[in-house]
Amino acid sequence: MARINLEHIRHAYGAKPKSENDYALKEVHHEWNDGGAYALLGPSGCGKTTLLNIISGLINPSEGRILFDGKDVTHLSTQERNIAQVFQFPVIYDTMTVYDNLAFPLRNRHVPEAEVDRRVKETIEMIGLGGWAKKTARGLTADQKQKISLGRGLVRNDVSAILFDEPLTVIDPEMKWVLRSQIKRLHKQFGFTMVYVTHDQTEALTFADKVVVMYDGQIVQIGTPAELFERPRHTFVGYFIGSPGMNVLPVNLDGNTATVGGEHVALNFLPKVKAGAKTELGIRPEFVSIGREGMPVAITKVEDIGRHKIVRARFADQPISIIVDEDGEIPADPRVRFDPKAINIYADSWRVGEEA
């Protein structure tokens, strides 16, 4: 187990990066707590796998340092860093039995056979493959194979961290839930430092204590699921997290009043915005209420998804989504109100605070 520090890490796949855009990973400077469960969340190509591979040592960063428990490991190999990693597609040694698969990393490290046996048996029970020890790994289902990949990490009980690279991609939906809870339980029980890469927000939010949202090669926000939901630091976080994502409306600011089209929205704070910045108002569909009072909207579509209804509408000529209770009433002449506590103001896509 280890605390991981990333110090001013940047990475470019090309040999000589000229501009900022040549970097697959723009500057990352962050500390990962010992025993924490982190999720790296972001769309494909945002640099999350690059960051993961830099932590595991499969890639050497172009710039910056990595520290494990304060010790510089930037130039150490994966083995020397003592990292375990689970990949997107299950990697198993086909010709070996389940038992030998789990014993493999230990035998490679010349652990005495009695100790190997004890730990492998323990791990097999942990990952719920008790009856399968003597089976050849080839014939197993995808989720069992992925459990073996995980088991090969767990069996080395002294690992610095376990990294997951979209481990549930090839797993059936109902098994995803089972595996995820199992990983979560193992984290609680043994306190491994875990970093979990995914583009699935549900996976990220249910797995992690802290979610790291990445976009275009940089970390845009690190926070608890609640923080990401209530106070997205960047409009991207707003879009990406939540279903449907946050409504982002271009506004003109005048003191504590925001104007969209012809409509005025009163703010309960005075936003601190530099002149000339592109200003936007963000509000989650959950905090827009529909009724007979407020500002007029034109409804285009109502999607009933069972638990609640999603109303797609146009507000001041901007598309907007509203969540309405399953039995909520939608009047003939609908009007909307924004919950002032849930309004965020963005300048050039970044959230702005209150004027001091």
Added chain:
Amino acid sequence: MEKTWNNKAWFMVLPVLVLVAFSAVIPLMTVVNYSVQDTFGNNEFFWAGTDWYVQVLTSDRFWDALTRNLIFSAIILAIEIPLGIIIALNMPKKGLGVPVCLVLMALPLLIPWNVVGTIWQVFGRVDIGLLGRTLEGMGINYNYVQNPVAAWVTLIVMDVWHWTSLVVLLCYAGLVSIPDAYYQAAKIDGASRWSVFRYIQLPKMKRVLLIAFLLRFMDSFMIYTEPFVVTGGGPGNSTTFLSIDLVKTAIGQFDLGPAAALSIIYFLIILLLSWIFYTVMTTSDAQG
């Protein structure tokens, strides 16, 4: 599920049956026909039963040629398969080196058999050949026309030069199909270079290796053109393989009966050995 019988279905397979009949069954049956009869010319045939088979199977000439064939195939496989794997493992996986290596590897495969034979025939000649003269100059007694060992070495080196590429290309195809994650996982598991080969690369190459093994076995067991061009089966009978023996019997001596019997036996041996290899290798695959 209940099966429905419909005799019209036979019409559907008829074209294939006709093709196979003309390309394989009829020629083979003609040979079978010759192998059980005797002739003294004038297109008159007499029933000979299994006489020719007995004659072939009890002749030293047959067993000697068969032994040479088996030894030749064994040596070829023992060199080409490991060598092919080693070269494939060391070939570049990306970049400009890939097309260069692939083209270089494919070159020997593009040369016709008899040309390969001629190249080596000339290359190895003691009077004008580059190899022959060089070895002679170094004081090594090398003369494939007179020395059986030199003849064998020449044939083996030639076959290795000609066909190792096939093994290389097949293995390489198997190797590049392995996702990077396997190598990364092996690194993380602390696997040695040998373990990576033994537990990742070899299992992934197993299928293509089986194909390479069978192809090289069948081809080397049926080898005819190159030894015919280089040594003509000599010196003495030292490089007379079954195929060369067969041609000598059929065309040189015009003994159609024994030649036909030898053909059938030859065919059955290849079929049997290929089947054994295939079965052994695929069952070990299923258990492994």
